[in-house]
Every structure is written in C-alpha cells, then in structure tokens.
Amino acid sequence: MSFATRSVEDRRETHAQLHDRLVHASLEQRDHVVERLREWSGAGTIRFRPMVADEVRQLAAIPGVTIGAHTVNHLSLPDNAGLRLSEMTDCQVQLRRVAGRPVEMFAYPYGAVDRETLAQARRFWRWGLSCDDGVLAESFDAARVPRLDVKPWPVTTFAERVSRLLEPVAPPRRRTLTLSP
Numbered sequence: 001m002s003f004a005t006r007s008v009e010d011r012r013e014t015h016a017q018l019h020d021r022l023v024h025a026s027l028e029q030r031d032h033v034v035e036r037l038r039e040w041s042g043a044g045t046i047r048f049r050p051m052v053a054d055e056v057r058q059l060a061a062i063p064g065v066t067i068g069a070h071t072v073n074h075l076s077l078p079d080n081a082g083l084r085l086s087e088m089t090d091c092q093v094q095l096r097r098v099a100g101r102p103v104e105m106f107a108y109p110y111g112a113v114d115r116e117t118l119a120q121a122r123r124f125w126r127w128g129l130s131c132d133d134g135v136l137a138e139s140f141d142a143a144r145v146p147r148l149d150v151k152p153w154p155v156t157t158f159a160e161r162v163s164r165l166l167e168p169v170a171p172p173r174r175r176t177l178t179l180s181p
Contacts, residue, residue, distance in 0.1 A: 023110050024079045053098045060099040068105030068129070069095050078114040088120055105129065111149055118143045135165055 003017065004010035018037075022030050037043075051059070060067050071077070071087040072094075080087070088106065095103040104126035108117065111131020121128035121143040128142065131149035148161060 023076050023112075026080060027073050027075055027083070030075075056095070056098050057100065060101060066105055067095055067099045067101075067103055068107055068127075069103055069125075070107050071109050074109045076110050076112040077108065077117045077120075078112050081116065084117060084120060089124055092124060107147065111147075113144065135167070 003014035069091040072091045077084045106125040107129040129147040130144045132146040134146045
C-alpha cells in the first residue's frame with residue numbers, strides 16, 4: 001500500500017487515512033505500521049514523551065488536580081475486545097500505585113465505546129468519559145459522561161465550543177399526569 005506525500009494536502013490526506021485505519025488496529029498492527037513509518041521517514045528522536053512517575057506524583061499532589069486513566073496502549077476498546085479488561089484495569093492499578101491515591105476517572109481512547117466497554121467501565125470506574133458532544137444533563141450515565149474532544153480548531157471555534165459547554169442547561173419540563181377517578 002502506498003500513500004501520496006508530495007504536497008501538504010497529500011500529507012494531510014495520508015495522515016487522515018492512516019489515522020482512521022490505526023484507530024481500529026490491534027496493538028501489533030499499529031506498532032508495525034508506526035515502525036515502518038519511522039524507517040521510511042528516517043525519523044530520529046520522538047518529540048513527545050509520556051510523563052514519568054515523579055511528574056505524575058507531583059501533579060497528583062496539587063490541590064484540585066484529578067488523575068484519570070486512558071488505557072495502557074491507547075487502543076480502541078471495542079476493536080480490541082480481548083485486551084479490553086487488561087487495558088482498563090492495568091492502567092488503573094499502575095496509576096493508583098504511582099499517584100498514591102484512587103484513580104476513579106477513565107477516558108475512552110478515541111471516545112470509542114460499545115455496550116461491553118460501558119459495562120466494564122461501570123464495574124471498575126466511578127466515571128467514564130466519552131467524546132460525546134454535549135453538556136451534562138440533570139440525569140446521566142456515569143459511564144458515559146460527555147467531554148470536549150479538542151481538535152486543531154481555530155481559536156474562535158475552540159472558544160465557541162467551550163462557551164457552549166458553560167451555558168446553563170434548561171431544566172427539564174415538568175409533566176403532570178392527571179388520573180380520572
């Protein structure tokens with residue numbers, strides 16, 4: 001399989017196609033493609049690195065900061081059912097050990113959820129954060145709390161999205177039921 005990379009637009013399209021495929025890939029498939037891309041590009045040092053344990057401990061010690069989890073390998077859980085349980089629980093155990101306190105919040109990688117993933121979240125987590133668009137209603141599923149999935153938007157778009165989340169939610173209309181005697 002080959003992809004166009006001559007122009008900026010070609011590279012954007014290739015990135016989108018690869019991303020769409022890799023979101024649903026297994027860990028082995030994803031690692032293989034990433035390694036092939038690294039070899040092809042001659043990429044050297046990775047520009048970003050995960051936080052180390054001391055940094056997580058320092059962050060967890062700040063009042064008001066909540067440490068949440070996102071799986072061990074950032075896999076789409078509905079596409080990797082055989083790894084779902086270990087991906088969800090291993091990260092929780094590791095983060096609890098490092099942070100020195102319970103870890104109760106879980107964000108689904110890519111916002112990808114299905115019935116079984118929601119069931120596992122309900123078993124092991126207090127909160128499950130999806131990428132569902134919207135505000136938290138008066139009544140909600142704690143395993144599917146909406147969160148803002150930030151994209152590379154212009155500043156004005158980001159501001160509009162955040163503003164919408166901060167608008168008050170209209171209370172639900174009260175329904176009355178009248179029973180005839």
